[in-house]
Amino acid sequence: xxxxxxxxxxxxxxxxxxxxxxxxxxxxxxxxxxxxxxxxxxxxxxxxxxxxxxxxxxxxxxxxxxxxxxxxxxxxxxxxxxxxxxxxxxxxxxxxxxxxxxxxxx
Amino acid sequence: xxxxxxxxxxxxxxxxxxxxxxxxxxxxxxxxxxxxxxxxxxxxxxxxxxxxxxxxxxxxxxxxxxxxxxxxxxxxxxxxxxxxxxxxxxxxxxxxxxxxxxxxxxxxxxxxxxxxxxxxxxx
Numbered sequence: 001x002x003x004x005x006x007x008x009x010x011x012x013x014x015x016x017x018x019x020x021x022x023x024x025x026x027x028x029x030x031x032x033x034x035x036x037x038x039x040x041x042x043x044x045x046x047x048x049x050x051x052x053x054x055x056x057x058x059x060x061x062x063x064x065x066x067x068x069x070x071x072x073x074x075x076x077x078x079x080x081x082x083x084x085x086x087x088x089x090x091x092x093x094x095x096x097x098x099x100x101x102x103x104x105x106x
Numbered sequence: 107x108x109x110x111x112x113x114x115x116x117x118x119x120x121x122x123x124x125x126x127x128x129x130x131x132x133x134x135x136x137x138x139x140x141x142x143x144x145x146x147x148x149x150x151x152x153x154x155x156x157x158x159x160x161x162x163x164x165x166x167x168x169x170x171x172x173x174x175x176x177x178x179x180x181x182x183x184x185x186x187x188x189x190x191x192x193x194x195x196x197x198x199x200x201x202x203x204x205x206x207x208x209x210x211x212x213x214x215x216x217x218x219x220x221x222x223x224x225x226x227x228x229x
Contacts, residue, residue: 001135001168034215036151038169043201043222044143044151049215087151094167097152 002026006088006098012060012106019075021101032092035064035073038100039084047086048073078104085089108132110140110202110220117226118192125188126223128202135183136160139205139212142176142187145222146198156210157185165212192227199224 003026013019023033029052036044046055048064051071061076077084088098095104130141130192141156155166159178166176175188185202200223203216 032213038151043219044216045219046215046217049217064202088217089151089153091215093213094165095213097151097153100150 001095002029002090002093004088004090004096004098006101008073008101009099010102010104012104013078015078015080017078019078019082019103021073021086021103023066023071023073023098025069025071025090029090029092030091031067032090033064033066033071034091035062036087036089037082037084038087044087056098075103078103080103108204108218110204110218112197112200112202112220112223115224115226117228120191120193120227121229122203123190124192124225125186125189126200126225128187128220130183130185130204135205136180137209138207139180139214140185141203141205141216142174142185143201143203143216144170144198145201154187156205156212158212159183159185160209163209163212169208189229192225194227194229196225197227 005024033051035048038044052064061073063070085100085102136159139156142154144152154170155176157164157176159180178185202220204218206214
């Protein structure tokens with residue numbers, strides 16, 4: 001079975017900082033990787049699919065990269081409204097979510 | 107507007123049965139996969155399974171196979187998640203999500219999500 005390991009589990013950064021979240025698959029999944037944002041008490045929102053394709057309406061400070069086993073979500077300049085938990089999801093086979101990364105403002 | 111609207115919160119006792127719903131509108135409901143995701147309180151997201159409403163082709167996560175039933179009624183644009191005997195461990199928020207518009211892509215990201223249905227199982 002494929003395992004998805006997301007790191008870090010939490011981070012605290014200042015407004016304007018560049019933030020990077022990593023997701024690693026235990027075996028290759030090509031680019032079948034999505035990223036979601038879930039704000040406290042809210043519904044998850046799709047940010048990126050196909051590893052790097054931005055969902056329409058998502059701010060351009062969000063970007064995704066990677067292929068195979070290692071993937072990255074980057075927020076180029078952290079904003080207060082980005083406080084949320086971020087999840088990766090592989091869908092090469094029966095979908096599986098990573099454990100989540102909680103992003104807070106320092 | 108494309109949207110998925112889920113049924114309201116439920117409070118049940120262990121051993122009871124339950125069926126929750128997810129109704130789509132604003133798009134060709136029967137031609138998109140609809141999936142279900144569990145989120146236990148304070149925990150992460152877990153993919154449960156998915157259904158293609160046009161022919162009710164269904165795929166389950168191995169973790170949920172045999173634990174829940176996923177079904178759909180394309181005449182009412184509604185997907186369902188059903189339990190025959192609830193346990194306290196089923197207490198969670200349940201989300202439906204819209205997947206791929208291609209029958210051949212059963213597994214995909216969810217671009218549209220329902221608002222969630224909170225299920226509480228307690229004696």
